[in-house]
Amino acid sequence: MDKKTLFEKIWEQHVVVKEDNKPNLLYIDLHMVHEVTSPQAFEGLRLAGRKVRRPDLTFATMDHNVPTVNPFVIKDEIASKQMNTLQQNCEEFGVTLADLHSDEQGIVHVIGPELGLTLPGKTIVCGDSHTSTHGAFGALAFGIGTSEVEHVLATQTLLQSKPKTMKVDFQGKKPLGLTAKDIILGLIAEHGIDFGTGYVIEYTGEAVQDMSMEERMTVCNMSIEAGARAGLIAPDETTFEYLKDRKYAPKGQKLEEALQEWNQLKTDEGAEYDHVVTFDVSSLQPQVTWGTNPSMGAGIHDYVPDPEMMENEVKKESAHQALEYMGLQPGIKITDIEIDYVFIGSCTNSRLEDLREAARVIEGHSVHSQVTALIVPGSKKVKKEAEQEGLHHVFKKAGFEWRESGCSMCLSMNPDVVPPGKRCASTSNRNFEGRQGRGARTHLVSPVLAAAAAIKGRFCDVSELASVGSVK
Ligand SMILES: CC(C)[C@H](C(=O)O)[C@@H](O)C(=O)O
Numbered sequence: 039m040d041k042k043t044l045f046e047k048i049w050e051q052h053v054v055v056k057e058d059n060k061p062n063l064l065y066i067d068l069h070m071v072h073e074v075t076s077p078q079a080f081e082g083l084r085l086a087g088r089k090v091r092r093p094d095l096t097f098a099t100m101d102h103n104v105p106t107v108n109p110f111v112i113k114d115e116i117a118s119k120q121m122n123t124l125q126q127n128c129e130e131f132g133v134t135l136a137d138l139h140s141d142e143q144g145i146v147h148v149i150g151p152e153l154g155l156t157l158p159g160k161t162i163v164c165g166d167s168h169t170s171t172h173g174a175f176g177a178l179a180f181g182i183g184t185s186e187v188e189h190v191l192a193t194q195t196l197l198q199s200k201p202k203t204m205k206v207d208f209q210g211k212k213p214l215g216l217t218a219k220d221i222i223l224g225l226i227a228e229h230g231i232d233f234g235t236g237y238v239i240e241y242t243g244e245a246v247q248d249m250s251m252e253e254r255m256t257v258c259n260m261s262i263e264a265g266a267r268a269g270l271i272a273p274d275e276t277t278f279e280y281l282k283d284r285k286y287a288p289k290g291q292k293l294e295e296a297l298q299e300w301n302q303l304k305t306d307e308g309a310e311y312d313h314v315v316t317f318d319v320s321s322l323q324p325q326v327t328w329g330t331n332p333s334m335g336a337g338i339h340d341y342v343p344d345p346e347m348m349e350n351e352v353k354k355e356s357a358h359q360a361l362e363y364m365g366l367q368p369g370i371k372i373t374d375i376e377i378d379y380v381f382i383g384s385c386t387n388s389r390l391e392d393l394r395e396a397a398r399v400i401e402g403h404s405v406h407s408q409v410t411a412l413i414v415p416g417s418k419k420v421k422k423e424a425e426q427e428g429l430h431h432v433f434k435k436a437g438f439e440w441r442e443s444g445c446s447m448c449l450s451m452n453p454d455v456v457p458p459g460k461r462c463a464s465t466s467n468r469n470f471e472g473r474q475g476r477g478a479r480t481h482l483v484s485p486v487l488a489a490a491a492a493i494k495g496r497f498c499d500v501s502e503l504a505s506v507g508s509v510k
């Protein structure tokens with residue numbers, strides 16, 4: 039029998055039409071929709087007089103534009119138009135929408151998993167690059183453009199060229215206190231922002247098996263920052279346990295049947311990948327980016343590098359430019375970088391577990407007087423659960439702002455913007471020029487380091503804080 043990778047199994051189960059030297063036509067099991075990339079797609083349907091082919095496989099939410107102080111007061115005209123348009127489109131085309139009144143509203147990549155819409159073996163698309171997040175469940179999930187959103191709305195299928203397969207094997211045991219965010223940032227720092235181009239990455243190794251679903255989502259989320267089409271992790275007991283009792287996940291007899299299928303969703307022993315990368319996590323330090331792409335990163339105990347020491351002219355030039363934009367001198371200690379803002383949120387790190395980790399660091403401390411610090415839960419459900427645990431008291435007492443759910447300061451599409459020249463420790467996934475606001479300087483970190491930075495007013499290892507709850 040043919041040995042297959044996990045990716046190949048899911049792909050082959052979804053091919054509807056296959057012609058030589060042409061993209062395959064794939065069946066799509068779940069289409070997530072948000073307000074930014076859907077208006078023209080629905081408009082296209084309307085103009086063509088078409089319906090949404092499978093409203094029951096389509097689920098919409100509002101996230102990018104949502105103001106997080108009072109979500110109902112939307113001053114920006116474009117934002118307000120996009121949100122109203124989504125509301126009207128969903129009503130007209132019969133698509134379920136988690137709007138601002140719904141308990142299910144939140145960042146599209148946070149709500150899919152928590153509602154049990156994201157399931158192993160599914161093909162999942164969304165007009166959003168971080169759709170790769172859902173790969174943590176062993177689903178083949180990737181971002182699509184607006185014209186493709188229209189195609190999926192109309193046909194529930196998508197034309198796709200078959201990507202190549204890559205295994206990223208994490209070797210060694212994750213050191214105590216190191217987070218999934220550090221692992222994915224460390225991987226990208228070592229291999230660059232395009233080593234995944236043209237591939238679907240499957241993450242394997244003990245470190246991945248030991249991860250919670252939240253941690254796996256953080257890793258898969260940033261696959262796109264390595265250039266990959268998607269990230270995948272084979273489903274296992276951790277996955278099944280997470281999905282138990284989720285609203286849309288199968289239950290009873292259906293679950294039994296699903297489990298039989300899900301248990302097959304792993305790469306066969308001896309199956310070959312087009313490329314294999316190994317990455318040792320056992321001596322990795324907590325990571326901080328110093329530049330303007332996610333690969334420009336260093337360990338917390340390291341220094342901002344000297345561009346002149348870099349191996350080629352292209353790297354030298356881009357590092358010079360990055361340091362200029364970031365207002366940093368080569369050779370300074372990462373722990374000497376002072377910050378003005380802290381943002382704990384985004385589809386990379388805004389789930390309950392991320393907030394618990396942050397709270398553990400923050401408890402008993404106060405936000406530094408020079409720092410503005412925000413905690414933005416990824417969904418209403420995360421917010422509610424965090425409040426049931428009393429985490430909001432810890433945050434507020436320390437001086438953090440406790441906001442409503444949305445994409446918030448991850449990108450400057452709503453009122454949460456970092457002012458020009460200000461420096462932000464952010465748990466999000468992108469740090470290019472202007473990402474958090476014009477002239478804003480972004481340092482990507484884990485929720486643990488972001489929380490510690492909020493307290494010290496500069497980057498620091500948690501061991502520098504006098505008292506911190508016990509680490510995992
Ligand atoms: C607005 C949207 C198209 C975009 C994306 O696709 O990723 C956003 O979510 C982002 O993170 O930059």
Ligand code: SF4
Pocket residue numbers: 101102145146147166168384385386444445448449466467
């Ligand atoms: S949280 Fe950030 S990365 Fe995620 S979908 Fe929203 S804008 Fe994109």
